[in-house]
Amino acid sequence: MTDLPGVELALNPEDLPFFDGLDRGELCVPWCTHCDDHVWPPRTRCVACYREVHEWRSLAGTGEIYSFSVVHRGEGAFAASTPYVVALVALDGGPTILANVLADDPADVGVGRRVRLAGPPAVTSGRGGARFLLD
Amino acid sequence: MAARRPSAYIAGIYEHPERSIETASLATVYVDIVAGVLADAGLTIDQVDGFHTSLTPGGMVSLADTLGLRHARHFDGTDLGGATYVSSMATAARAIEAGDADVVLVVMAGLPRRGMFNRAAPGPHAVYEQAHGSTLVAQYALAAQRHMAMYGTTREDLAHIKVASSYHASFNPHAMLRQRVTLEEVLEQPPIAEPLHKMDCCVVSDGGGALLVVREEVARSLGKPLVGVIGHGETTRNWSNGRPDLTTTGAAETGARAFAEAGVTPEDVDYASVYDSFTITVLLSLEDLGFCPKGQGGRFVRDGALLSPNGVLPLNTDGGGLSNNHPDMRGGMIRSIEAVRQLRGEAHPALQVPSCELAVVHGSGFSLGSRSMSATSVLVRES
Numbered sequence: 001m002t003d004l005p006g007v008e009l010a011l012n013p014e015d016l017p018f019f020d021g022l023d024r025g026e027l028c029v030p031w032c033t034h035c036d037d038h039v040w041p042p043r044t045r046c047v048a049c050y051r052e053v054h055e056w057r058s059l060a061g062t063g064e065i066y067s068f069s070v071v072h073r074g075e076g077a078f079a080a081s082t083p084y085v086v087a088l089v090a091l092d093g094g095p096t097i098l099a100n101v102l103a104d105d106p107a108d109v110g111v112g113r114r115v116r117l118a119g120p121p122a123v124t125s126g127r128g129g130a131r132f133l134l135d
Numbered sequence: 136m137a138a139r140r141p142s143a144y145i146a147g148i149y150e151h152p153e154r155s156i157e158t159a160s161l162a163t164v165y166v167d168i169v170a171g172v173l174a175d176a177g178l179t180i181d182q183v184d185g186f187h188t189s190l191t192p193g194g195m196v197s198l199a200d201t202l203g204l205r206h207a208r209h210f211d212g213t214d215l216g217g218a219t220y221v222s223s224m225a226t227a228a229r230a231i232e233a234g235d236a237d238v239v240l241v242v243m244a245g246l247p248r249r250g251m252f253n254r255a256a257p258g259p260h261a262v263y264e265q266a267h268g269s270t271l272v273a274q275y276a277l278a279a280q281r282h283m284a285m286y287g288t289t290r291e292d293l294a295h296i297k298v299a300s301s302y303h304a305s306f307n308p309h310a311m312l313r314q315r316v317t318l319e320e321v322l323e324q325p326p327i328a329e330p331l332h333k334m335d336c337c338v339v340s341d342g343g344g345a346l347l348v349v350r351e352e353v354a355r356s357l358g359k360p361l362v363g364v365i366g367h368g369e370t371t372r373n374w375s376n377g378r379p380d381l382t383t384t385g386a387a388e389t390g391a392r393a394f395a396e397a398g399v400t401p402e403d404v405d406y407a408s409v410y411d412s413f414t415i416t417v418l419l420s421l422e423d424l425g426f427c428p429k430g431q432g433g434r435f436v437r438d439g440a441l442l443s444p445n446g447v448l449p450l451n452t453d454g455g456g457l458s459n460n461h462p463d464m465r466g467g468m469i470r471s472i473e474a475v476r477q478l479r480g481e482a483h484p485a486l487q488v489p490s491c492e493l494a495v496v497h498g499s500g501f502s503l504g505s506r507s508m509s510a511t512s513v514l515v516r517e518s
Contacts, residue, residue: 095377
């Protein structure tokens with residue numbers, strides 16, 4: 001099982017805590033303390049109450065696959081990594097986020113399967129995304 | 136059926152006949168399309184006083200110059216992706232109703248086979264897709280996979296949509312893919328982003344099309360069948376702050392609103408043009424528009440339900456984006472044009488719906504798996 005490539009991303013300041021967190025093996029999301037809810041994708045204001053976001057929370061990094069696709073035709077840095085798995089992962093205590101699932105056999109991946117964060121992405125250039133392993 | 140009266144009429148339609156344009160400039164494609172739509176309606180460029188388009192090189196000021204629009208007093212360059220021109224048809228009618236224009240030209244063109252198509256720059260949240268190698272097909276695949284897991288929908292169910300599309304396209308001399316395909320052939324195709332395989336995806340074609348939406352007095356002077364817009368709805372869907380619902384699209388809202396405004400129900404519909412960027416786009420839209428209950432789309436599309444003229448719901452009789460044409464990666468225009476052909480009685484004789492009086496057109500823009508636009512319009516033919 002090999003890791004996936006890093007990608008040159010045009011990140012805004014509000015994206016950095018999430019991607020920097022991944023580099024430490026953590027899953028961090030912005031949190032609105034007024035609504036007591038996550039804000040996803042990250043923004044500097046809560047889209048429910050429109051108050052400014054001042055807090056980021058580190059989640060457990062576990063969750064469940066909401067949906068997934070085994071991609072056979074990738075683009076850019078991912079073109080050489082097919083087949084790979086793109087998934088929407090419903091995080092425990094957090095948002096449902098787009099991610100990858102690293103699996104030796106993509107046939108093992110399924111909706112409802114439990115997953116956990118794989119740890120820091122091993123990339124040599126660009127930024128790595130959220131990689132999960134099947135539990 | 137107690138449909139309301141149209142606020143304006145679609146007096147001109149034109150679909151560029153080519154699917155792969157080797158040398159002509161985009162400007163030439165635009166002026167050829169406008170020549171075609173003016174000829175269809177029997178109007179001249181000097182009668183055009185309203186102008187709707189979407190993303191276009193140089194913006195609409197440049198396109199107005201290219202087209203020689205001298206009397207335009209109403210402009211709309213809204214970008215709803217592939218849903219745009221379903222929306223434009225209705226917003227042009229509203230502009231006419233408001234007195235802003237009498238003859239509105241709605242035009243689009245693109246040459247994606249030569250790498251020239253109109254698309255907004257990536258938004259701020261595209262980085263979350265790029266970081267994970269999530270392609271456009273993968274995003275629709277996420278919607279398809281979720282529907283399969285929730286409702287037992289199968290690849291074979293989706294394949295029925297492509298089979299119907301290819302049957303219709305076999306009658307269209309301009310269709311990009313005219314070969315009829317079987318369920319087995321669709322299922323045998325290589326995967327692009329599972330569960331979507333090659334024939335679940337629309338074609339990439341050059342060209343474009345146009346509509347002329349006109350005031351009632353103008354329409355009555357032209358001697359064409361009177362086809363008008365009587366209902367419309369549009370909305371957007373997205374990841375909903377990290378709580379996406381990939382099995383329900385914006386069509387659930389736009390269809391209900393369009394039918395309510397029109398004073399009709401899905402049971403009254405004689406013909407449907409439903410955006411088919413992917414087979415799953417059709418299946419989800421049919422459920423959400425109310426043609427079958429949620430989760431029953433897979434069952435609904437079997438047994439020739441979408442075939443014209445004898446199916447329960449004749450759909451995309453030109454072959455749709457899956458087989459005919461998807462110019463500029465935006466299918467809303469061509470879907471709208473085929474609905475007008477059916478209501479005029481100008482569809483291919485083998486596929487013409489008898490006594491076609493009421494049609495629905497549904498457009499779906501951007502990506503159902505991340506951020507999407509929906510637009511639904513209800514069209515009527517006045518006797």
